Amino acid sequence: MIKLLDQGAYVINGQTVIEENHEAYEILKMKTGKDVTKQEAAKNTIAYDILAAHNTSDNMEKLKIKFDKLTSHDITFVGIIQTARASGLTQFPVPYVLTNCHNSLCAVGGTINEDDHMFGLSCAKKYGGMYVPPHQAVIHQFAREMLAGGGKMALGSDSHTRHGALGTMAMGEGGPEIVKQLLNKTYDINMPKVVGVYLTGAPRKGVGPQDIALAIIGAVFANGYVNNKVMEFIGDGIKNLSVDYRIGIDVMTTETTCLSSIWVTDDKVKEFYEIHNRAEEYKELAPKDIAYYDGLIYVDLSEIKPMIAMPFHPSNVYTIDELNANLDDILTEVEKKALISLDNNKVKYTLRDKVRNGRLYVDQGVIAGCAGGGFENICDAADILNGKYIGADEFSLSVYPASQPIYMELVKNGSVATLMQTGATIRTAFCGPCFGAGDVPANNGFSIRHSTRNFPNREGSKITNGQVASVALMDARSIAATAANQGYLTSAEDIDVNFSKPRYFFDSKIYENRVYDGVGKPDETAEIKFGPGIVDWPAMESLTDDLVLKVVSVIHDPVTTTDELIPSGETSSYRSNPLGLAEFTLSRKDPAYVGRAKEIQLAEIARQTADSTEDIYNANYEIKEVFTKINQKFEVDPKKTEIGSVIYAVKPGDGSAREQAASCQKVLGGLANIAKEYATKRYRSNLINWGMLPFLWKEEIPFQNGDYLFVKDIKKAIENRENEIKAYVVNEGMKEFTLTLGELTDDERDIILKGCLINYYRN
The missing domain is CATH 3.20.19.10 (Aconitase, domain 4)
Incomplete structure (x- = not known):
């Protein structure tokens, strides 16, 4: 299914792999007729080219990067702009998009969430930025639709800033790194190592991008195989994946702890940009004829089955079939691991009480956010659920399209109606289920989600108040299969379905009519709007001798x-x-x-x-x-x-x-x-x-x-x-x-x- 090389590898024309050993140089020379050193071949990756194009230093070992685009959401942009203002900000030097997809419910705290939004809008006006109002799009989907570009680099103040499938090397960092870019400073790192991810074969019917992603995370997280490195996706299997599918794998690379990701691009990516009225942003990307990678991950897509990441980490992975066949053993192991994660005697955590008549019963399903809320995921889920219903017991199903344009197309093609008829609820674009601000389960609840993370209490429970709930990560297709069986855990491979694969049409008017675009047009006279919940940073002392x-x-x-x-x-x-x-x-x-x-x-x-x-x-x-x-x-x-x-x-x-x-x-x-x-x-x-x-x-x-x-x-x-x-x-x-x-x-x-x-x- 997945194989990790213990050493590096040379790849010829993005296809032929020569594993690094004492014979590799001679084999390489025989196959290509070229005399290429490892150092020269390491400069032939896609990642190297993009980093070189954005490096402002004269040393490729010590990079000083300036990004093309910046993006933040509403629980980060206030602090970032406040820090930048205190440091001398006069205008945004590059396109900076402020999205509102985290505190968009404005359900608690009085006025403070909407005050933050108005602060963002006023700053977009004053400093020349773009402002995306609440419920329009989650941060990364808007970036895919309106910000990404071939060969470009983007920096976001959210860890899942990943647009590699579209040819954009994107990185998620803390707010101060955004501040540096706003002040025309650089992102300083050593040249990262580049690990090739060689995809071959085609996914099985019912297997979705989250399944592939979880299998990769399970193989590389614990051993640190890609920690702080760039994952470069190559291989003949890429052509068998739609762009939506690639995006779904790519966004989850964050959970491997890699630095960034980049993919080979092709006509499917070109079509994506054309659909979104940005054909000029497409760039064909591929490694040069002989490229060297510091490691290689072989992924045979055809061997990966529907997966589940059990609490409390995306790397705690099993196949759904394996879990269903070994319920007691695996649930016991999960509970043992939970003792380490929860570290609290106030709560008793168990999943074995979810077993009913030998099957695992789930309390909740959620398909949401930058990972799950894509058009293709939701269409496939609707096909699986067509003509079925989720039942009137504890199990519930919530679906959050990742943007208003996606939502609009799902309405037009009938997917929304199909899902609503099953008993599912359809929500607006919102990141809440990913971090505990939406669909918080009941105490002792067990939720399956096509979202990004399942850390302890991230779903919103408070262990210090004696509450505990947990999340398992799954693909939208297997979540839909589980919903079709009214909450009993089911692999999408066990459902007989004909996937209709409707074509996607992007309606740009939704954004044109609602998104404020002041990029490159700062208004010095604009007044910044502050609410009582927006507080300046306290003074901080310089370092003393001891x-x-x-x-x-x-x-x-x-x-x-x-x-x-x-x-x-x-x-x-x-x-x-x-x-x-x-x-x-x-x-x-x-x-x-x-x-x-x-x-x-x-x-x-x-x-x-x-x-x-x-x-x-x-x-x-x-x-x-x-x-x-x-x-x-x-x-x-x-x-x-x-x-x-x-x-x-x-x-x-x-x-x-x-x-x-x-x-x-x-x-x-x-x-x-x-x-x-x-x-x-x-x-x-x-x-x-x-x-x-x-x-x-x-x-x-x-x-x-x-x-x-x-x-x-x-x-x-x-x-x-x-x-x-x-x-x-x-x-x-x-x-x-x-x-x-x-x-x-x-x-x-x-x-x-x-x-x-x-x-x-x-x-």
Whole structure:
């Protein structure tokens, strides 16, 4: 089904693979008649060409990228624009699209969600951007329809920013990276490795793009095969996939932890651009005659069966047939893994009570968002459900077309009527089911979704309130098959159906009549509209010579997601209020974190205004003893030593690009993270951009929760580009250990020295 090479590979004309070994060079020379080195062949990938075209440095090993297009949604664009305004923004230098697909319900929080929307519209007018009102399109679908372009690069403040199937190398990053682009700065990374994804064969009937994606994720997530690399899709199987199908696979590459993705393009992609009235954006893309890939993933599409990713991660995959045949064993294993993910004794999690008469009963089905809400997915689901009904028991089915143009065409071709007759409900374009703001299941509910993620509590339940529910990821076709069997888990391969495959027609009038397009037309006289929920960032201090850090949370889970660092769902209403949102930090993982962080922050607040050392000691009763012990070994002035908090996690930052996973720690006085490794480049970048130190410690930690750490000469180490940092556990023995920082660019070092990106630009 899927095979990973242990080494690199050469690919001739995008088709013939020569696996790297001691004979590869001679075989390559014999087949092509060319003398090509690995270094030269590595420059022949599609990814290399696009990166080279967007690199503004003179060094292809140290890239400084400027993007063609930018995009954000309504739980990120307020903070981004506020940061950029504080840093000197005058106008948007490249097309910047502000979509409203996350807080679009405006169901809670009074006026604050719609206030954010009006802020976005007014900023689009003032700075020359594009504004997509609520319910028009989810962020990535609008980008596919109106923003992507062959050979272009796009940056989005959402982790699933992926448009590789359309020939656009797109990346999802935290807000500060968008800010840099808005201020005409660059995205600085080392040249990433490129892994080929060789598709061959054709999908079986009933197998959808989510099935292919989940199979790939299951094969590469745990081993880090594509971590922070570019996935380049090639092979003779691509021609057997529609563009909608390719998009459905591509958007899920985020869950592999890759940096970005790119695909070979062909006449089907050209037709996609023509349908969307943007024929000029098509560009034929293919690797050159001899291309070298740092790894290769063979995917035989014909061997992949309908899949299911069980809670609580997209990589926890099984075939649906395998699950149905081994229900008790697999559900028991899922429950064991859940004990690690949930880490809370307040709830009892089980799925075995969902087994009825030997079959797994599901409470809810959802087809939604950038992954599931595509035209072809919903048409196929309608064909499967045609003439059937979902029943009047617990099971429900919700369908969210990804854009109004898709919705319109589904109305015209009758798919909406077909689905409604079954008992399904049809909603407007909304990302809520992906992050817990729509279709939250009942307590102990089990939902199957064609969406992007199934992390713990991401569906909206609150474990700290004794609630638990869970999500399994599936393709729309098998969700429809399950709905046709009124909630009993069913593979789409087990349904006899004739897929009608109606043609798609795009109605551009929907956007022309409703979307504000001010790109390239900034209006300096436009007044920005603020609501009471939009709050400026608090002032942040620059780095001092030494640091005193209190360990306020220790997380031993194998991976910690950004959802666990700052929950999604109803907290999204506070995304424009840094201090308000910070109250939710780690609330579902370590509810005591906020209180502990605030206690130590009192000492830092006192330090900044103190007339004497005693003022600092009076702010936190522990601090006097801490400095007494430090000064037995070193001479340290408390008034000149920044005091803050630090968390330890084994591998933090999997999942969302949301910068708030870092910024919420910072506004509560967080100055660093310590980790064995960081799950994603984007989370580490978010820490740095908020002036936090991304420390690394590979061994068993020499401290515990509640301990104080003293970090000696940190400012000097940053200035002198040193990697090893002396730290001490503050106790009678002042136990020494050595932290490392990993590679930092000069700009990243300067940002940390200044205290955050805002200070960096202000100075």
